Amino acid sequence: MSERVDLWNNGNLVQDIFLGEIKVPVKVLRNDSFQAWYLLQPRENGNKSSKTDDLGSLRLNICYTEDCVLPSEYYTSLRNLLLKSSDVQPISASAAYILSEVCRDKYDAVLPLVRLLLHHHKLVPFVAAVAELDLKDTQEANTIFRGNSLATRCVDEMMKIVGKHYLKVTLKPVIDEICESPKPCEIDPIKLREGDNVEINMENLRYYVDKVFREIVRSSISCPTVMCDVFYSLRHLAAKRFPNDPHVQYSAVSSFVFLRFFAVAVVSPHTFHLRPHHPDAQTSRTLTLISKAIQTLGSWGSLTKSKLSSFKETFMCEFFKTFQEEKFTESVKKFLDDVSSTESKEPSGVSEPVHLKEGEMYKRAQGRTRIGKKNFKKRWFCLTSREFTYHKQQDKEPIFTIPIKNILAVEKLDESSFNKKNMFQVLHGEKPLYIQANNCVEASEWIEALCRVTRCNQKRLSFYHPSAFLNGNWLCCKATVESTEGCARCTADVPADTQIEIDGDRETERIYSLFSINRSKLQKLEEACGSIAVYQGPRKEPDDYSNFTIEDSVATFHTLQQIIDTVEKLNESHEKYQKKRSSSAKYGSEENPIVGKVS
Incomplete structure (x- = not known):
């Protein structure tokens, strides 16, 4: 006879999540001193048949990663190599940049990298360095920071991590109002339903847009300092790259804070924990229209051409004819000034006091x-x-x-x-x-x-x-x-969701794992550097290394050698730890948990 124990996560915003189960023999539970660790197992259906005809189908692609985090001192070399990345010239020769080059999906590299650099207060100079590299390939000011480069992905991830509370205090009240007391806002003649009044809908939409916009432009005091620091750096670099364009200093910031932060949170509030569930179809459409409007209003401070020409849809052009462009343009500029002041003449990577x-x-x-x-x-x-x-x-x-x-x-x-x-x-x-x-x-x-x-x-x-x-x-x-x-509890204590809990060793271990998995690409990049003229031997065809960014082959080669050497040492440390665990750790302990169900 055995006892089944299920583990659930009830902190999810949508519903409780089943994490796993174990079965433990009842006889061992009678032993007062019994202690053991078990690995969770999938749920067992037994002999019961499932009524699949009524349930539909669902395909899942699940990736399970188990990281063995060693004591902090083991990561000293790799951590230092990553943290000094912003000081490496050129930045493409740094360990952090090389990580993004060898990973097939840049997101795999960006998440642990941003968290590690944030934890050690090194993110701002790194973002500034990769953004400057990004700008070298930007030929038109109106396309600034619009792609999915390492720089833009780092900023996106940073805003998600540090901006959660900022979004909550700025947008949640108005998003709640829109979702809980929705008003019809459809203004596309093709999508209007029978009985809809387009003029009333336009008034409703205008009310929501005004309210969301007003909350955003008055929210600069709530913008996290690290976001302000990053925006300042981007603004300065953009003005330096396009000195004859007075608007680019605004578009460099608005492309992130309006287009990639606020507008995205409005159209998908459940993703940013502003709402517990995905909104219904009508509310989702309303949020989409509001998001489009916020994107356009956010870009008004940086547009030189006609504002209305930015719309492809005729109905949106008609809607925006009711806006006083000068009034909104000045509000956007003041907000962008507040979150990215450029009063200092010298670039420092840190925003001036607002x-x-x-x-x-x-x-x-x-x-x-x-x-x-x-x-x-x-x-x-x-x-x-x-x-x-x-x-x-x-x-x-x-x-x-x-x-x-x-x-x-x-x-x-x-x-x-x-x-x-x-x-x-x-x-x-x-x-x-x-x-x-x-x-x-x-x-x-x-x-x-x-x-x-x-x-x-x-x-x-x-x-x-x-x-x-x-x-x-x-x-x-x-x-x-x-x-x-x-003797009294603070009445203005820090909200729990402003706390950023980052385990630096855990993130460094993740980066080590990525380097280890992509060892062959590290070697290929090393060979590419070695094939360039400063090294002996025949120069390889460009196709052999055209996928890599190699500005300085000597500096890149030197960093690659350090990475490979560090990864090899960590490999040895992991192997020693695994052997020690399997030979000395008690079966059933945290270091060597029981695998499989016990019946």
Whole structure:
């Protein structure tokens, strides 16, 4: 007799997913000390017949990959080789670029590569480098970043990873409204149903487009910093490549943030976790029309020709005749300026600070232990996407600067602390900064702005003290040690979906596996470099290496040797580990799980 155990994943947005099952003999369960690991097995149908006539058919192509992740020190050489890719000249000779060259599907390489570079804060310079290479082959400004190159795929994947919460706070409310209370929006005369009024439908569509567009162009404060950094780099490179085109700096950014991010999320909200299910046919059609409109509005800031000429459909031309082009163009340009400022004349790969808020408030002197009116002084505060500063007067040099990345929490302060209303505190690792706003509305606005711009800070606090530390104790909990952990949970804690959990070793192992699988292509690329004139031996015909990008055969050859050597060493480490596991690990342990069903 045996007991069957099923494992399901109930966190899926659509429905629960069956992961696998095992069968364990009942007799072993009677042993109190029984512990064992089992590999999950497919579901067993037994002798029951399935009614296939009623179910239709489904073909699945499933790829199962088992990665054995070694301790971190084993990946040091490969990790360092990948992380220094952006410093290699030319970029096509780097390990990261070679990875994309040898993989049949670039997506296989892009996903672990982007995650690894993000984890180690190396993605922005790498994207800038591959984008510059991409631009060398771009002859027309109006086709900039429109293909599926390594650069565009890296940006696409980066936006999916870091932009989930950005999409949620920007689009989810309006997408929910469209899906839950749909209005007819069909304006194509061929697709109109009997009884439809095209004028009413056009008004409905215009209402939705206006609302989605408005949410997007006012969302720059929520745009993740790494996205702003990438957009800045792309904008600068585009302007450098086409110096005589004043619009290309906008199209370089809009081609991603509007066409490949917001427009795609609108037409497919379930894919971006904005909706639990695929929308019905009518709603899907509405979302498609809205997406088309958003793509066009997003490109208005970068078009030199007539805006309406970009439409193939006559009905869309008629729809857009109701839009005030200048008004929308200026809104798009301002939004693109906010998420990709180019005030700096020198390229740095990092966006310039975007101004978010400023105003005059009262600040209490930090470190004072007693209550007193003289401790509060009027100061000019300024918040940008990079730092929070205060000054004696407007346009004066800052007296004190707090980098945004150092802010740990922003919370209200109890009125009882200093017998003053409208106070809030900024916790940043030193003494808390206590600020009094002029009114409750202003206090709420500052707290919201500061919380939004610091929402992705990894070291944010979960607990804080709602009152001040005065006269040797915290007024809220009476603790006498100033460094005591807070006694109240932060009200503006970081949303769970802004956290990016990346296992750097896991991603490096995946990249190693890709290199190992494509060993023959690495060797072919190595031979191609060796056949070029700087090496001895006959030069091979161009067809032998025309599929590879080889700008510098010497540098590429050197990197290939390092990759192959590193992969061989990791192969040896894996073989040793597998032998050790099979010979020493107890059967039924995590290292050597039981395979197959036990009956």
